Amino acid sequence: MASLRTQFEVPGKMKTWSYALIGIGLVALLFGMITKGFSADEHEQVHFWGTLMYNTIFFTLICNASMFFICVTTLGQAGFTQSFRRIPEAISTLVPIFGAITFAVLMYIVFGHKHHIYHWLDSEAVAADPILNGKKGFLNPTFFVIWTTLTIALWSFLGWRVRQYSREADEAPMSIEQGANYIWRGTIRAAMFTVWFALTVGSTIPWLWMMSIDAHWYSTMYSWYTFASSFVSGMSLIALWIIYLKNKGYLELTGQEHLHDIGKFMFAFSIFWTYLWFSQYMLIWYANIPEETVYFKHRVQGPYKGIFFFNLIINFLCPLLILMKRSAKRNYTLVTFMAVLIIFGHWIDFYQMVMGSLSKDHVTLGWLDFGILAFFVGTLILFVGRSLASKPLIAKYHPFLKESVIHQV
């Protein structure tokens, strides 16, 4: 394997781009902070913090989805991921960074007492409201802070342990016993992350961070919906990085066969997302109970109508029709196009999930959203590039590597 290019070097162009995007983002952030964040108008403040909130949560979750992907494929003893597993690992190194930003934003909202964002922060309103009073055990600042801290800390820590374990396969060839032992230890570490992931992304965290904006409203499907959104965008992100590295001449052992599998994930989880979108919508539409329809009222019939259905078109119809064919999932250009479209679509989805509840009367999508988006994309490119450069691109003594090399769909 001497001829493989296993050491990624960050190209100058990539650095320039990421610094430029971060620069644009910081300017937008600063300008937004002055005009909106410090504004006396509550609406402007809500706009600013809401925008920060959905961006931080979205990017943390899609990076975390990479670690989830590694863990479930480890648990399933999948071989095909081994030739490119350093990419999702590198993306997941962003979890502590984006997690810290999310933590800061959420803590500011809670301790800055932004009850226009989280209505349940207002203790007088909670005391007077039987519904909010009933939810007090879950929706209160103490629980929020503890659970958020635990969540972000354990995502980072358990993910770090999985990455450390992966590095062991760089060192020396393993005997059969050592290999079996290695796989077993990996299974344990991956299982620990997966369990914590299920307790957080799979259930409580989306309820706590985003659904509690509509403090009276609830949907048990909301967390699954958020998970599906973040997982399909996470897979698209992995696909983009694989294609980028292939174009630069790295990842010789990864090819169309692997891309086909990633494409299947993008296709299947787009359908899964739609399934949850529709299930949530139809039950509420059918029952037609005012306290439930309040969530959809301004989204389906109000100012968010356009975004709401646009969202369905780019996240369901486009993946369904474009990614359905086998040849499409094996085509680098089409997969790149679809990956960008899917990530953008789910970013818009997160936008309407958060801002649709915070600014019911008018759509706020504008320069601030795209500025903050630029900041996160820039940070992502910068740190993923660095992380890729800091270790070999292939875990060359992993027992399943050969399975990945001969992988065929």
Next chain:
Amino acid sequence: MAKKKFVVGCFDDEAVLFPAVKKVRTAGYKIHDVYTPFAVHGLDHAMGLRETSLHTAGFIYGITGTTTALSCISWIFTKDWPLNIGGKPHFALPAWIPIMFELTVLFAAVGMVLTFCYLCQLAPFVKKHHFHPRATDDLFVMVIECTDKTNVDDLRSFLANNGAVETDFQIAEDGWWLGRYDRDEMPFEHKQIVAA
């Protein structure tokens, strides 16, 4: 339905079978089929089979199911027998989507199973010639169709040189016929050799 001449080569290892398939094809022989005890990855590619169009048929069946459901329900609930259900509009699309989905799945699934049976000529009492009984057990059986110009002895030794553990010459029915296995007259002269 016609009787044809076949040369049969049996292999006991995938790793031997693949290069043999490649060599037989480059030598210009026409492979009738390769019978394996289990699905072998990449064999279709090595044999140069074209990609199946079963999925295209599945897509068409699915679309037919969706259209059938939508047109049927919308006609019933808006024209034929409009009912007021929970104050919902007569054209209540969200309520119909599960049914449209189910009919899509039903049409696609049933249609594809039937198409698959048709393509593989599978049906009750339809019988086809078995070239070697151990093809369902542990042997990889490559069947080559002979033309007028084929020298059978050459071909048999060619197969043996490429790793075939057993070769055979058979004159067999190419297509299918109706019959039952329990009272059967084999319609071909050459009785197949049952491996010891």
